[in-house]
Amino acid sequence: MTKVSMTVNGTPMSGDVEGRTLLVSFLRDQQGLTGTHVGCDTSQCGACVVHVDGKAVKACTMLALEAEGAEVATIEGQAAADGTLNAIQAAFQEHHGLQCGFCTPGMVMSAAALLKDNPKPSEGEIRHYLEGNLCRCTGYHNIVKAIMAASGQDVSAIAAE
Amino acid sequence: MYEFEFARPASVAEAVKALSEEDAQALGGGQTLIPTLKQRLAMPSTLVSLSGIDEMKGIHSEGGQLVIGGAMTHADVAEGAEAYPALAALAGQIGDPAVRNRGTLGGSIANNDPAACYPAAVLGSGATIVTSAREIAADDYFQGMFTTALEEGEIVTAVKFPQPEVANYQKFLQPASRFALVGVFVARFADGVRVAVTGASEEGVFRWGAAEAALATDFSADAISGLTVEADGMIGDIHGTKAYRAHLVGVMTKRAVAAAS
Ligand SMILES: Cc1cc2nc3c(=O)[nH]c(=O)nc-3n(C[C@H](O)[C@H](O)[C@H](O)COP(=O)(O)OP(=O)(O)OC[C@H]3O[C@@H](n4cnc5c(N)ncnc54)[C@H](O)[C@@H]3O)c2cc1C
Numbered sequence: 001m002t003k004v005s006m007t008v009n010g011t012p013m014s015g016d017v018e019g020r021t022l023l024v025s026f027l028r029d030q031q032g033l034t035g036t037h038v039g040c041d042t043s044q045c046g047a048c049v050v051h052v053d054g055k056a057v058k059a060c061t062m063l064a065l066e067a068e069g070a071e072v073a074t075i076e077g078q079a080a081a082d083g084t085l086n087a088i089q090a091a092f093q094e095h096h097g098l099q100c101g102f103c104t105p106g107m108v109m110s111a112a113a114l115l116k117d118n119p120k121p122s123e124g125e126i127r128h129y130l131e132g133n134l135c136r137c138t139g140y141h142n143i144v145k146a147i148m149a150a151s152g153q154d155v156s157a158i159a160a161e
Numbered sequence: 162m163y164e165f166e167f168a169r170p171a172s173v174a175e176a177v178k179a180l181s182e183e184d185a186q187a188l189g190g191g192q193t194l195i196p197t198l199k200q201r202l203a204m205p206s207t208l209v210s211l212s213g214i215d216e217m218k219g220i221h222s223e224g225g226q227l228v229i230g231g232a233m234t235h236a237d238v239a240e241g242a243e244a245y246p247a248l249a250a251l252a253g254q255i256g257d258p259a260v261r262n263r264g265t266l267g268g269s270i271a272n273n274d275p276a277a278c279y280p281a282a283v284l285g286s287g288a289t290i291v292t293s294a295r296e297i298a299a300d301d302y303f304q305g306m307f308t309t310a311l312e313e314g315e316i317v318t319a320v321k322f323p324q325p326e327v328a329n330y331q332k333f334l335q336p337a338s339r340f341a342l343v344g345v346f347v348a349r350f351a352d353g354v355r356v357a358v359t360g361a362s363e364e365g366v367f368r369w370g371a372a373e374a375a376l377a378t379d380f381s382a383d384a385i386s387g388l389t390v391e392a393d394g395m396i397g398d399i400h401g402t403k404a405y406r407a408h409l410v411g412v413m414t415k416r417a418v419a420a421a422s
């Protein structure tokens with residue numbers, strides 16, 4: 001076991017992990033942050049996307065020890081302390097960007113990474129950026145719509161269903 | 162995954178030392194290796210992470226070549242290799258954003274997946290692979306699917322890319338894996354043209370000599386209209402037959418030439 005320390009959503013966290021412990025297991029099993037989901041466990045689906053030093057990564061395909069000293073952001077840190085949703089989360093709710101919600105943490109974290117680099121993405125850019133995030137429920141249109149809305153753009157032109 | 166020790170050295174010399182231990186293995190971005198470990202297809206005693214080695218990072222020009230550190234991620238190259246736009250564009254098309262934020266140049270060419278994108282750029286540019294031990298010309302480096310000239314414990318520390326007059330990479334996407342079903346990198350230099358094909362052959366990335374010769378005298382899509390590659394030796398699977406891939410080689414090469422000129 002090796003001690004690993006990182007900052008998660010602004011709070012310092014540490015724990016003893018094995019070499020093989022994945023970042024997602026450290027977050028979910030050791031820190032109880034179960035908002036980050038494991039869909040495929042094979043780096044295909046993006047349900048496990050978190051930010052490490054500001055960059056979107058698949059937490060199922062990164063070792064916890066690789067995040068030593070890093071700033072990690074997860075879905076739990078997106079809403080305000082009093083529970084008020086951030087703009088992306090609120091837009092997902094408003095525009096029905098989720099159904100079962102399994103993919104949603106990863107979708108929201110990927111959307112946050114996209115909007116940080118590209119505050120007003122086009123519909124095509126959003127669809128392209130979400131290539132690594134799979135959703136089995138919504139058919140994506142409302143997710144794209146929510147992200148357009150969260151970036152303050154008109155969504156009336158986007159297909160409704 | 163089987164259990165392993167984890168080491169994160171700060172220099173190439175320390176990494177080489179750590180890799181000299183029995184069954185130690187290098188860890189780049191882990192985008193190929195971690196899934197492999199999960200399937201228990203590998204059982205390293207120690208994983209030696211290359212992510213903390215500053216001398217394997219950075220992009221700079223040196224003697225007319227663009228030198229890219231082996232630990233640079235695909236996202237780093239997509240953003241930082243403006244001096245070689247075809248290469249930056251290729252890096253920006255690998256996988257998806259989260260994969261690009263972790264996967265590295267060194268890891269990709271060490272792995273030499275037959276459908277990977279970077280091998281086409283490295284071979285198509287006539288690049289030089291710089292390792293912890295020596296420099297290897299791209300023409301000698303790729304030795305068939307998942308096989309390279311690298312020795313046990315040898316680390317790809319950088320790749321030196323000569324900068325062509327014009328170049329382009331065309332990837333026919335296999336949408337489920339996001340790798341190339343067929344990808345073609347074309348580069349025109351003052352003294353000739355190089356055409357490297359990935360995704361197609363059972364031998365891994367290869368140079369299409371006949372197309373190179375035709376394009377050297379006439380750099381236009383029409384110049385290769387009459388050329389075909391043999392279906393024999395191409396990969397045939399549920400995503401495409403041998404004949405389909407052979408056909409795509411011609412189509413993607415023409416597109417790359419048209420986009421480059
Ligand atoms: C969903 C998905 C989609 C992808 N799509 C594409 C695609 O479109 N095109 C494409 O080209 N690739 C694609 N990849 C592969 C991706 O580019 C990998 O990042 C890359 O192949 C391996 O690089 P890595 O740094 O992650 O290496 P790792 O997975 O860490 O290592 C791979 C192998 O290389 C060795 N190694 C690592 N670094 C070095 C080094 N510097 N020197 C010597 N040996 C080293 C390791 O020991 C291991 O054997 C995809 C991967 C995923 C998960």
Ligand code: FES
Pocket residue numbers: 037038039040041042043044045046047048049058059060061
């Ligand atoms: S759980 Fe990580 S990509 Fe699917």
Ligand code: FES
Pocket residue numbers: 097098099100101102103104134135136137138
């Ligand atoms: S809402 Fe169910 S998987 Fe996306």
